Amino acid sequence: NGGRASELRACVDEAPASFTDGGALAGPFWDAFSEEVKAEAEELGLTVRYLAFDDRKLSVHADGAGIDELQELNRWASAFIDSSDDETLEALPPFMLEVASPGLGNQIVTDRDYVTFKGFPVLATTSEPFKSKTEWEGTLVGRDDEFLSLNLKGRPVKIPIGIVVEVALPTAKREGGDTFGQ
Structure with missing residues (x-):
């Protein structure tokens, strides 16, 4: 794969996400992070729309509230990562955490x-x-x-x-x- 980290993408809407490949973060850490970030987002009034680890970037895109809630989710995700002693994380080179809003798409759904x-x-x-x-x-x-x-x-x-x-x-x-x- 040319040295690039494998990619994991999951769209998380109303239905539970299904994860078939965790890429470089596959395993217990990814499973726990995926479930916990979704639960924390819901407590903040957010809905996780996209979750991915690709090429040294962990992306969490959530919508449904404002910048304050996104900042709080970012603080929570950073603390979750920092407190993890999972061997998968320790074996990885440094990576960036991105918590953002997916922005406005053109489809009208909700x-x-x-x-x-x-x-x-x-x-x-x-x-x-x-x-x-x-x-x-x-x-x-x-x-x-x-x-x-x-x-x-x-x-x-x-x-x-x-x-x-x-x-x-x-x-x-x-x-x-x-x-x-x-």
Whole structure:
């Protein structure tokens, strides 16, 4: 593998994470850290979305609260690592701990997302044609147990929630004169 540490990535959403490969941190330390960091995050009002050890960096990405809670989770994770006497950790060269927010993605998933982005333009994709279309571009009105509600140029549309595969914010478009990201 060219000397690079093996990679372990696990997405931790509502369902429990499943870890099949711990890379350089595989074993009891990784198992304990994974469970404990998730529990500590929940106590702080955070949800761990991403957990990885790759190439001398241990990353914990969590969302759901503010910078103070992320700092507290960082202090907790650092103390957990420092207090561990696991041989796996002792055998590794120094590595960096990164505790951060994953930032805002473009997918609208949670109830909170639907409330936050009500009135925003969205692109909805369905698993099967509904009114002869599988892609819908409009303004988000809301979502309930039965329907995704959009406004398409003044026309309300209710798409059955059971066939909605994805709802996302549109990709940002660049305009002439934009210098951001160059």
